[in-house]
Amino acid sequence: MNEILEILSENAKATPSEIAALLGRSEEDVSKEIRDLEDAGVIRKYITLINWEKLDQSLVFAVLELKVALQRKTGYDAVAERIARFSEVDSVRLISGDHDLSVTVRGKSMKDIAYFVAEKIAPLEGVQSTCTHFILKSYKEHGVILTDKPKPKRLVVTP
């Protein structure tokens, strides 16, 4: 894997000068490669992983499993891209198995999401069935364990 991407995928805040120091390369060199990766659309966005459960304001997430009728020429793409345009939708993925699309949705309440699915997703042409799973608790996101546990202690000075 590209070493710059590896570092940025773990920490979007890593600056070109830090990355340059980690890799033993020049800062200009690293900045240029990052710009190229951005221009090529490999780097799409720098985001922050937030543990929403730590906040009072409630956000509700759900995973929708959809069965979709395959369309001539466009396959699943037309429906999937249509669903992806809704701002309530966080991710849309084509999956193997009993269902065709897996969609994550966010809303202010369960009712919010239920209405969204009923009004916007279920009636779409090609969508044959929906199954909504509300997320009750998140243990790990993007490789980060969210359930706080104290870090095991090392002795402070050892030979």
Next chain:
Amino acid sequence: MKQSLKNIPSWNADRHLNRTVKGMPPSGIRKFFDLVSEMDGAISLGVGEPDFVTPWHVREACIFSLESGDTHYTSNKGMPELRETICEQVSKDLGLNYDPAEEILITTGVSEAVDLAFRATLNPGDEAIVPEPCYVAYTPDIMLAGGIPSMVPTGLKDEFRLQPETVASAVTDKTRALLLSYPNNPTGAIMTRADLEDLADVVVENDLLVISDEVYSKLCYSGSHASFAQLEGMKERTIILNGLSKSHAMTGWRIGYALGDEALVGAMTKVHQYTMLCAPTMAQVAALEAIQKGEEEMLHMRHEYDLRRRLFASGLNRIGLDCFEPRGAFYAFPSVKDWGLSSEEFAERLLREQKVAVVPGNVFGPSGEGFLRCSYATSREELIEALDRMETFLSGL
């Protein structure tokens, strides 16, 4: 006849202590340990172990073995499957074949293996050459074995690699063994194959046994690790000591091993069976899992150390602490000679004034004076913060 309490002479424990033990100096890092322990918000670059926790699959394998009731002694030499697996791995890594039945011993950490190697090979009055600066246990272990440590210097001009003429000038008619510990704690130095070849002549001429502590062998950042045992004709006179503490982040498990000639390893096994019996069974199970299935995680950790190494070593040079390129282990060994303070003064003031803990180089031997051991086995964020604080400290000198 029962004595009355009044007449019992006072107990003097000192009379009952072993002279060699009494003569052993206390650890030089104790003071720093106490200082840092009392301090809030200190960043410690003084830790000689990985910051990673043992990979989960290894811990899980150990838990499963406990659930299965795998709680008995193993063979003195260690679980046969573990011995076989290590011998296969060593054959792949070094191209050296050891017989899992007779030429390997599983020990309770490399520390035990070091102790056994000296005890099994030195007679009272025998000298063992130890290049310094080095890990703090070799000298006391030699003394406990009745031997006499002969410390020889390594220095910055050779990037702390041991020079053959240094060894030659220290040899007497009592010298029996040479200890090597590369990649090195505290300097981060390595010995290349060519460097080791330069030593072979003096080793053979003086009929020395080589005890090679290679616990950092997996943490080499420029080319692969070279062992003295790989040199032509040197395998039989070398005991390799290694373990999983540093490579697989398994310090607390205490699993090490010794590889060598049947007679040498056999002698070590004799001492081991009367003192330790066997290495902890659950830790041996974990070690087996780590070697069989832990390569990817090991490489991941090494990669992370390598990134931090570049970040930290270049950072030290940037702020004005001259540091040669550390090529192994996870230590940088910058010089403080330009700053008008001894290692100890520098380390103590840095800790008190900026709350960054490092270990003064003289703790590891006289040639370490003028240097600091900084462990980069800590997070990138802490390393960056530590560099900032060190820069502030230097600007106040």
